[in-house]
Amino acid sequence: xxxxxxxxxxxxxxxxxxxxxxxxxxxxxxxxxxxxxxxxxxxxxxxxxxxxxxxxxxxxxxxxxxxxxxxxxxxxxxxxxxxxxxxxxxxxxxxxxxxxxxxxxxxxxxxxxxxxxxxxxxxxxxxxxxxxxxxxxxxxxxxxxxxxxxxxxxxxxxxxxxxxxxxxxxxxxxxxxxxxxxxxxxxxxxxxxxxxxxxxxxxxxxxxxxxxxxxxxxxxxxxxxxxxxxxxxxxxxxxxxxxxxxxxxxxxxxxxxxxxxxxxxxxxxxxxxxxxxxxxxxxxxxxxxxxxxxxxxxxxxxxxxxxxxxxxxxxxxxxxxxxxxxxxxxxxxxxxxxxxxxxxxxxxxxxxxxxxxxxxxxxxxxxxxxxxxxxxxxxxxxxxxxxxxxxxxxxxxxxxxxxxxxxxxxxxxxxxxxxxxxxxxxxxxxxxxxxxxxxxxxxxxxxxxxxxxxxxxxxxxxxxxxxxxxxxxxxxxxxxxxxxxxxxxxxxxxxxxxxxxxxxxxxxxxxxxxxxxxxxxxxxxxxxxxxxxxxxxx
Amino acid sequence: xxxxxxxxxxxxxxxxxxxxxxxxxxxxxxxxxxxxxxxxxxxxxxxxxxxxxxxxxx
Numbered sequence: 001x002x003x004x005x006x007x008x009x010x011x012x013x014x015x016x017x018x019x020x021x022x023x024x025x026x027x028x029x030x031x032x033x034x035x036x037x038x039x040x041x042x043x044x045x046x047x048x049x050x051x052x053x054x055x056x057x058x059x060x061x062x063x064x065x066x067x068x069x070x071x072x073x074x075x076x077x078x079x080x081x082x083x084x085x086x087x088x089x090x091x092x093x094x095x096x097x098x099x100x101x102x103x104x105x106x107x108x109x110x111x112x113x114x115x116x117x118x119x120x121x122x123x124x125x126x127x128x129x130x131x132x133x134x135x136x137x138x139x140x141x142x143x144x145x146x147x148x149x150x151x152x153x154x155x156x157x158x159x160x161x162x163x164x165x166x167x168x169x170x171x172x173x174x175x176x177x178x179x180x181x182x183x184x185x186x187x188x189x190x191x192x193x194x195x196x197x198x199x200x201x202x203x204x205x206x207x208x209x210x211x212x213x214x215x216x217x218x219x220x221x222x223x224x225x226x227x228x229x230x231x232x233x234x235x236x237x238x239x240x241x242x243x244x245x246x247x248x249x250x251x252x253x254x255x256x257x258x259x260x261x262x263x264x265x266x267x268x269x270x271x272x273x274x275x276x277x278x279x280x281x282x283x284x285x286x287x288x289x290x291x292x293x294x295x296x297x298x299x300x301x302x303x304x305x306x307x308x309x310x311x312x313x314x315x316x317x318x319x320x321x322x323x324x325x326x327x328x329x330x331x332x333x334x335x336x337x338x339x340x341x342x343x344x345x346x347x348x349x350x351x352x353x354x355x356x357x358x359x360x361x362x363x364x365x366x367x368x369x370x371x372x373x374x375x376x377x378x379x380x381x382x383x384x385x386x387x388x389x390x391x392x393x394x395x396x397x398x399x400x401x402x403x404x405x406x407x408x409x410x411x412x413x414x415x416x417x418x419x420x421x422x423x424x425x426x427x428x429x430x431x432x433x434x435x436x437x438x439x440x441x442x443x444x445x446x447x448x449x450x451x452x453x454x455x456x457x458x459x460x461x462x463x464x465x466x467x468x469x470x471x472x473x474x475x476x477x478x479x480x481x482x483x484x485x486x487x488x489x490x491x492x493x494x495x496x497x498x499x500x501x502x503x504x505x506x507x508x509x510x511x512x513x514x515x516x517x518x519x520x521x522x523x524x525x526x527x528x529x530x531x532x533x534x535x536x537x538x
Numbered sequence: 539x540x541x542x543x544x545x546x547x548x549x550x551x552x553x554x555x556x557x558x559x560x561x562x563x564x565x566x567x568x569x570x571x572x573x574x575x576x577x578x579x580x581x582x583x584x585x586x587x588x589x590x591x592x593x594x595x596x
Contacts, residue, residue: 110574222592241595248588
C-alpha cells in the first residue's frame with residue numbers, strides 16, 4: 001500500500017491526452033471510459049425519467065388526459081428499456097470500470113480497446129431505439145418483455161431488436177473484460193478472498209451476463225425471423241408457441257434482475273463498513289451469498305409466468321426455489337446490520353443512501369416473497385402491486401446504491417468534496433418522495449388496478465394522484481443531484497484528501513484525489529491491515 | 539481455511555500486470571487470451587443453444 005507515492009511520481013510524466021476527441025472518443029483509459037459510462041447513464045436516467053413523468057401525468061386522474069393509448073404503451077415500454085439497459089446497467093459498468101482496477105491494483109482493464117468499443121456501441125444503440133418513436137409505425141409498445149404475438153405487430157421491431165443486439169454485444173464484451181481483469185490483473189498478493197466485496201459482486205454479475213444475454217439475443221432474433229422471414233417459432237398462427245418465448249425471455253430476465261442488484265450489494269458492502277468504522281461482518285458469507293443468489297437466479301424464471309398455466313409440479317418447484325433466494329439475501333441484510341451494530345457510525349450522504357437502500361430494498365424483497373406464493377400471485381399478477389415491488393428493488397434499491405456510490409467515490413474521482421448540505425437535501429427529498437411515489441401502488445395493485453393501462457376506474461383516483469405527485473417531486477429532486485455533481489466537479493473549493501473518509505480502507509484510497517490518469521503502473525504491496533474486510537483467513 | 543489446491547494457488551499467483559507495464563510475459567498473456575476465448579465461446583454456445591433448445595422443444 002505504501003507504493004502509492006512511488007507510482008504517482010511515475011504517473012506525473014504522462015497524463016490524459018489533450019484533444020477532446022482523442023481523450024474521450026478514442027480513450028482506452030478505464031477512468032475516462034468509466035466517466036463516459038456514468039455520464040451516459042445519467043443522461044438516460046433523465047430520458048427514462050421524462051417518460052415516467054409522462055406516464056404519471058396521464059395517470060394523475062382517471063380518464064384520458066394527455067396522450068393516445070398507443071403512445072402511453074410506447075412510454076411504458078421505452079421507459080423500462082431505457083432505464084434497464086440505458087441507466088442502471090451502464091451505471092454499474094461505469095462504476096466497475098472506474099473502481100475495479102483501482103480496487104485490485106491493476107493499471108487498467110485487461111482489454112482497454114474493447115472497453116472503448118463496449119461503451120461507444122451504446123449511444124448508437126439508444127439513438128436507434130429512441131428514433132423509433134419518430135417513425136411512422138411508432139416505437140415498441142408491447143412492454144419491455146416484447147411478448148409475441150403482440151410484439152410481432154410492432155412496425156419498428158427490427159430497430160428494437162437490432163438495438164437490443166447492440167446492447168447485448170456491449171454488455172457481453174464488458175463482462176468478458178471485467179472477468180479477464182479480475183482473474184488476470186490483480187496485484188500480486190490480492191488473492192480472490194482478499195478482494196473487496198464490490199469486485200466479487202461484479203465478477204459474479206459478469207458471469208451472469210455472459211450466461212444470459214445471448215439467450216435474450218437468440219429469443220429476439222427468432223422474433224425477427226418470425227416477423228420478416230416467415231418462421232413460426234413463437235407465432236401461434238403458424239403453429240409456434242408464445243409461451244416458449246416467455247420461458248426463454250425469463251431465463252434471461254430473472255438473472256437480469258440480479259445483474260441489476262448484485263453490484264448494488266457490493267457497493268453497500270463497501271459503504272457500510274466505511275461509515276461504521278468496522279470491517280464487514282461475515283466477509284466470506286457475503287461472497288458466498290452473492291454466488292448463491294446468482295446460482296438460484298437460474299432456476300426461478302417461471303415465477304414470472306405462474307398465470308400462464310404451468311403444470312402444478314412446476315409451479316410448486318418455482319415457488320419454493322424463489323422462496324429459497326430470501327435465505328442468502330437475508331444473510332446479506334443481517335450482515336449489513338451486524339456490521340453497523342456497535343460501530344462508530346456517522347451519517348454522511350453515502351451512508352444515508354446505503355441505510356435507505358437496506359430498509360427499502362428489504363420492503364421490495366418482502367413484496368417479492370409475497371408474489372412467490374403461487375395462489376397469492378394469481379391475485380397480484382399484472383397489477384400495480386408488481387409495479388410497486390420492482391420499483392422498490394430497482395429505484396430505492398439499485399438506483400439508491402448507484403447514487404450512494406457516486407457520493408462515496410465522487411471526491412476520489414474529482415479531487416473535490418461535494419456539498420454535504422445539498423447531498424442531504426437530495427437524500428431526504430429522494431427518500432420521502434420515492435415512498436410517496438411507490439408505496440400507494442401496493443394498495444392500487446391489491447385493489448385490482450392492472451398495470452400498463454392509461455385509464456382506470458375512479459375508485460383508484462386518490463392513490464394515483466398521490467403517486468403522481470410523489471413521482472413529479474422525486475423526478476425534480478434528481479436535478480439536485482446533477483447540481484451537486486457539477487458543483488463538485490467544477491466549482492467546489494474544498495479539496496478531498498487521499499483517503500477521503502476516515503474509515504475508508506482498500507487500495508483505491510491509497511492513490512491521490514483526484515485519481516491520476518494512470519495508476520498502479522507499479523504493482524502495489526498488499527497489506528492485510530489495510531483491506532476493508534480485515535484478516536479474512538484468521 | 540482448508541489448504542488451497544495447487545492449481546488454484548498457481549492461478550491466483552499468476553495475477554500479474556498485463557498492460558502498460560514492463561512485467562508482461564508470454565505466459566500471463568496467453569492465460570489472459572485463454573480466459574477471453576473461453577468466455578467468448580461460452581457466450582456463443584448460449585446463443586446457439588437457445589436456438590437448439592427451441593428447435594428441440596418444437
